[in-house]
Structure formats: structure tokens, C-alpha cells
Amino acid sequence: MKKIKTPQDLENLRRSLREGHDLNKLCVAICGGTGCRAYACEKVIDAFKEEIRKQKLDAKVDLRTTGCHGFCERGPLVVVHPKRIFYQHVEPDDVAEIVSETVVKNNVIDRLLYRDPGTGKKIKYEDEIPFYRKQKRLIFGNNGKIDPTSISDYILLGGYSSLSKVLFSMSPEEVIEEITEAGLRGRGGGGFPTGRKWYYCRKVPGDVKYVVCNADEGDPGAYMDRSLLEGNPHSVLEGMIIGAYAIGAEEGYIYVRNEYPLAVNNIKAALKQAAEYGFLRENILNSGFNFTIQINRGGGAFVCGESTALMASLEGKVGEPRAKHIHTVESGLWERPTDLNNVETWANVPLIIAKGADWYSKIGTEESKGTKIFSLVGKIENTGLVEVPMGITLKEIIYGIGGGIPQGKKFKAVQTGGPSGGCVPEKLIDLPVDFEELTRVGSMMGSGGMIVMDEDTCMVDVAKYFLSFLQDESCGKCTSCREGIKRMLQILTRITQGKGGEGDIELLEELSEVVAGTSLCALGGTAVNPVLSTIRYFRDEYEAHIKDKKCPAKVCKDLITYSIDREKCKGCLVCKKLCPEQAIEGERKEPHHIDQAKCIKCGLCLDSCKFGAIIVS
């Protein structure tokens, strides 16, 4: 590829790509995100390659492996363009039929269609499925349309036109003004206004400045950043290059989790292409602006999502945060002015430049503009990534898009903001979701994880889970975080074992105040949120554990017993054979019995019984 040297060259290239691109051409798009790969979608991709070759359709049909489409619950996903016929749970054995029937004859295969659980009707087209229809996919929508390893696909959809626009028609100050006007706020959790961050970083004197992309997505249950890097890496790069131009930086870093191999690969490939095309390195598009990006893989430490810890890790050190009396925009990486933004924030930048601050700021609420990608997971019918305008209600996300709770169970709470966030109870389901509202109810936006919980989830256990996570991940620098979390976890463990006592809840609240008030970074500062929010909304559950020695959700092992319903038990011996402790007694065709002294409450019998005869009480 010859380097692109002028904005006109870029537009010429785009035009020629468009001319060569037949919008009506058949294309089979297969989701190749990590979620679908876990369903072994690669076998489906291979089967399509083989079948298309076998039926000699190479010239007529394009095959495209795309990034994550978001509807992970239904993977592997296949969409047949141009009509956008949507097939779910596709197996390699279905491929020959899809090619012969749908691709060649335009017939829809009923068995592979999505069935709306609400109406019971089958839905043919991707855009008509409620999961997609109710979203506003500005940032995430292109994932399904492009091959992430092809820069041409990105350019075809308008890619790098925002970069060309800022380099040749906007001053750095004007770019910052535009981002500020748009009202973009950090998508990594803090929600700090991006434009203001850029402004400070530009204003600080210094010859060498850095921009950093925080892709150390550590919140369990959140994977939108990975899916953006995997599925549309150039949008993140373009955002970073624009940011670097605005701030006056010539070097950038992407700090990405090592647990995300596909994202690392795709971003590496994108960097190489972007450099070949002249969007990176020296004299970008002949504008005189230079910028390079390096990738660093994280070592698996949650605290490295914190900006100062991340920068320490980039320098090859232990990832311990430092006090931020001097902000990183003044003295960050290698003690130089450094601007750090999250993946999703960067991906918003080209869109704002292309469409303008006026357009962008009309989306969302008064204080929170644009859209947000949430990962909707846990006890939810439609697990997946959803992009919605700020201000949409929790109800619309959980029921409208997410399809509600599986198996007719009752919705109990939704946990947002990862280990720094809190649990929002069922009674607040009409809450509009934005930065302010979530904070007001004791949780936070965080990076956008939404873990749905039903009646079978014990809220004390959830609080214990997060504290146990944070105990492992605390870097240990601040005593209050290192020791305080440990003590709080001890108390919670005691409560879940039925050994809690009068005053334990108050003690937890008191310790929370100390841990939150005296830790340096946000890990310690917000670690108590899962505990405080569950006490605030589910105090009765804590009291049931402490006073009645009962776990209402039947989760805490020390407070439950397994027994067998003699009426329902058929004496099939399945559970008896499986029981690791030989705690189940009984002969064939006679009701079995559990010896409570031997039972370790592993639940193997419960899972294996086909007759629903195992009672948990």
C-alpha cells in the first residue's frame, strides 16, 4: 500500500473502495468475538469456507469474520447480508443448508431464527429483534459490519475522515473545544469531562507529553472494551491520534489485559496497517504531525486500571497507585504530562468530530451525554453487550432489551460499577441510568458492567464476594485498605456462617468509613460500596443471617441443608453414585436419604436429580 499523503488521497481511496463495493452483494457475516469463539464459531467459519468453495460461490459471496455483535447469549451468530437475515446458535452442520437455501435460493431457515420469548413469534431480520431494535449503537454498531483486520472496511465506512478533518481544518484548541462542548465524559468509571482533561494536559508546559489508552478492563462482568478493541480497533486508534494532536503528544501507549489475546492481535494488526497507510508515525497525512503508539500487556492486577498504578506498570514497576495531589495531566508517565482515557472514551472521539458537538450533546441527559455500552450479564435472559443512550431506565435495559429474568424468577437487584459499585434494588427499577443517578443511589457507572441478580442470589454473599475479590487485588500500600478490607471480609464471612452477632452491621459501617476515607486510590475509596449498598437496601437479609441464622436465598452453605423428598424420589441411584462423600443411602427403587453428618453441601445431587426430589432448606 502506498502511503496516503493528503486528505484528497484519502477521499479518493474511499471513493474507489465504495465504487468497488456492491451494497447488494451477498455476504455471510459471522461473529468472531471471544464470546462466539468460546462457542467454537471457528468451526462454523471453516465450514462456510469449505461449503462456499465446494459450491463454487467464491465470486458471488463474501465471507466476513467480524468482531462481537453483542448478542452473546445466542452465539455462534451468523448474519446473511444484504437482507440481514439473522441466525442464532449456528452449528457447523447447519452451514451446508444455509449456503444452499439462504445464500443461493434466498429461503429462510425457520429453525435457526430467533424466537421472541414475549410474543412467541420468529424474527427474520437482525434489526427487528428487540435486543437490537431498542439499542442506539453509535459506537458498537460497526462491529458487525467490518472485518476488524481490514483497514479498508473501516475506511469504507468513513474511517479516518475525522482525523483528516482535525489535521487540516481544526486547531488543537478547536478540537478540545469540540470535545468539551459535546459533553463527553470518561467511560472508564470516573466520568471526568474528557475535554477538560485534554485542556489541562495541553496547557501544562512540557516538550514531551503522552496519551494512554486504558484497556486494562478489570471489572469482572464487563467486556465492552475488549469487544471494541477486537471488533473495531481503528476507531480507538483514530480517537487516540486525534487526542494526541489536540494535546500535543507524539507518543502513545495502549495498556491492555494479557487475558485478551484476540484484542492484542487485532490492535497490533491495526497499528501496522495504520502506519502503512500513513495515519501513524512521521508526518501523518503530510500534516507535519508525528505520533506513534506502543502496546503494553498488563500482568493481571486489577489495581492497574487506576491511572497512576497503570503508569507505574507501564514503567515496568509494581503497579502501586500514588497520591494524586499532582495530577497525571501534569506529571504522569515518566513524570511527563500524560492524558489517560479509556477505550470506549477514545472510540467516541471520531464520532464527535464527524457529527459535531451539537449533534452529540443532544443524546443523553443534562449531565451525561452520548451513549454507554453496558455488559448485561448474570441472571438475565439475553446476556450480551448493549449500547443505549444515557438516561434510559434500568427497566428498559433489563426487560426491554435484556428480556427479563430466566425461568420466571423474580428480579432482585442489579449490580453496577464492578467492585467499586453497588447493588440497585428492584424498587429503583425506573431509575434513569446516568453518572449522577447511579451515584445518588449508592452505586456508580463504573466501566458499565451490569450484573443482574434474582431471588436466588444472596446479597450478603455478593458483598462477601466483592470484598474477597478486593482483598486479593488490594496492592497493600495503604494499611486501611489492606487490613480494613480483610477485617470486613472476616465479619461478612462470620455472618454467612451463622456466627454473626449483634452490632456486626454497625461495625461494618464504621469500618467502611475508615477504609473509604483513608485509602489513597479509588480501589480502597470505593471498596466499601458493595457492602454499604447491600446494607442500605437489603438490611433484612443481613439480619436474617445474624438473628435467625437463615439465608433467605438459600446460598450460604452453613445455613442450609439438603434433604430428599420421599414422594418425588424414584430411587434411581444417580445421586447416590455421584455423591463424593457417600452421604446418600437407599436401595434401587426406594426413596433415598441424606446423612446430614456426612453431607458437605456440594450440590451434585441437586444438579443430577431429574425428578426435583432434592430439597434445599
Added chain:
Amino acid sequence: MNLATVDEILDRCKRKKSALIGILQDIQAEYNYLPKEALLRVRESLNIPLTQIYGIASFYKSFSLRPRGKYIVNVCLGTACHVRGAVRILEEVERDLGIKSGQTTKDSNFTLETVNCLGACALGPLMVVNEQYYGKMTPGKAKKALRNYRGQNK
């Protein structure tokens, strides 16, 4: 122990001190853990104290200072997996393999680890053995899945 590979890794990273984490990652990818001899070579080459290397290797979760098994069994303990019963999967795998999380079986066949989230939440609870994903696990299914790997070793 042949340290030529370690030297190659050091060369590739231009023997920069700031590249220490990346160097250790590449060494671990090569040997499946961080052998002491390799760390001594890194110390020599980068001229940094071994305590600093040990600090990094013990701080970041992805590093192991002990040899790991042929099969790495990873049980996801992300929040989505947790609310769907991941702890019971972990307990069953621990019982079945006779080791706790972080340990390796005596025959060096299995190492059991946990991960905070693999981002394949639709499949939760999730267990991964080397590259193979096992989704929607129950304790019984996990036990059965592990049998596949025992068989291969006999």
C-alpha cells in the same frame, strides 16, 4: 537449562528496564512459568536487583514461580459466573483433582487456577482447560469434562 531463548527475548525487548513485565510475560509463555535460572539471567542482563524482579513476579497475578501442569484448568470467578454458582464448580474441581486453587497435581498433569473474568459471561459458569471452553457448567459436568484429560494421559 538452555538460556538462549531468554537471551532472544531480552534482545527482542532491547534489554530495556521498562520492558521488564513484557520480558517476564514472554519467558512465562515459553516455559509456562518463571524458572529461577531465567530470572537470574534477566537480573544480570538488565542490571537490576533480583528482589525487584521477584516483586514484579509476585505482584502480578499472571506470573507463576513454580512449574505448572500440562493442563491449566481455569475456573472463572467473575461476578456473572459467581451469581450462577461458580463457587460450587471450583469446589468440585478442587475435590476432583485433590488440589486447591493455585496448586499443581503431583503428577504435574493439572494446575488449577481461577480468573476474575474471561468476558464470556453468556456461557457462565465457565471453566477453561488450556484453550478449550466449557460453558454452562454444573459440578457434575465439570467433573465429567476433566475425565477427558485424565484419559489422554493414561
